[in-house]
Amino acid sequence: MDADVVVIGGGPAGLSGAKALARSLRSVVVVDDDRPRNAAADGAHNVLGNEGISPRELLAVGRRELESYGGRVRPGRVTDARAADGGFEVSLADGGVLTARRLLIASGTVDELPDVPGLADRWGRDVLHCPYCHGYEVRGQAIGVLATSPMAVHQAQMFGQLSPDVVLFAHTSGLTAPLVDPRIRVVEGEVVGVEVTGDRLTGVRLASGEVVPRRAVAVASFPRARTEHLAGLALPVEDLRMGDQVLGTKLVADHMGRTPVPGVWVAGNSADPMAQVVGSMAAGLWAGAQLNMDLITEDTARLVAAG
Structure with a gap:
């Protein structure tokens, strides 16, 4: 495998999850197509210690931090992802293919106005x-x-x-x-x-x-989960509701970020379109920790089976 985990999306959630994994000595690759949801905003607010920071500057700092722990960021656009050979294959628009044991989806949403x-x-x-x-x-x-x-x-x-x-x-x-x-x-x-x-x-x-x-x-925009590049995973999508009002769509996941598809986690606006920058960071960190625990469990089972 190219990595223990491939992270699809390099926003606050994806980078936070990847950094948590890299600090646990996991090999991780983040694929990012440079389309942050908040790109048009002058600054990101309520980010403690970084009030008003430019969204792109925040991501640039996050990428450098990830790389300082051995994580990799690969610019590019994912065209599909699928289960294969006990792991996953991620296809890129440039013809490249990445393989991983696990996936973290942090592609975010598109705001329809x-x-x-x-x-x-x-x-x-x-x-x-x-x-x-x-x-x-x-x-x-x-x-x-x-x-x-x-x-x-x-x-x-x-x-x-x-x-x-x-x-x-x-x-x-x-x-x-x-x-x-x-x-x-x-x-x-x-x-x-x-x-x-x-x-x-x-x-x-x-x-x-x-x-x-x-x-x-x-x-109020209608935030729609980005799923056009994830068809091969068949991830379920559900409405984001407040009472009887449909406010958007999101990928289905539990409170730990685990989706119904084994080996696939989700974090950030993909699962919670209402999450702000700090909330997405927290969700990414939590999902990264759960992914690492899942890999530990698998590694332990293999060692026991090998005698």
Whole structure:
């Protein structure tokens, strides 16, 4: 085998899991296609000791730390993975194949946004989703919340802690004014775009032609687990739910990161789309420790069988 463990995805979860394994003297290879979920953000927040660090700088530091313990990072795109010869084969877009005893999936998710022109271009800058990730940076400003489901009311309330000027755009959600919370003004009508002046968002455009001045827009994305490169593993996917609302999709795994497919673990946004950077790091570390224990058990069984 090329490695004890191949990690698919080199974000906070994948690198943390790989580092835990490398520090346990396991051979580990991380395959990463350089598509971090938070690449558009100026900084990663709530990262104790590294507040506001650039997401790419954080990953660069993590790669160097992993390599200092003997772990390897292989840039590339995984096209498939499958069980083979008592382990796993991972196929790469450049034609390469890696073999491993175990797999850790940390490929993350893709954030699908409402089909409103301009949102995707501003994503991670002044089109935001998480008040804990980016809310402080827009405190006190005119904030709009685009309703895509009843959960938007909760999102508006959270941003309402940070600014006295929060507008909830009903859009196509069916929400109507007034809301129970008197702090939130509801603007009815379909949103058809955002206004940008220079390099700053300045307003939200309605189908009526009205432009409501705003400096930031919060919108709940639909995080969909990246699975297009994992068909050979047949990993089960399930809905991420809050009550009767479907908020995204995720790979099925237990609290230790173990999937129903023997020998395959998952960590980070692949299993928990709501996890922030620190949560993904913790999940990766935990999955790495469980993988190492699983390998210890297998190694011990082989020694006993060999007499």
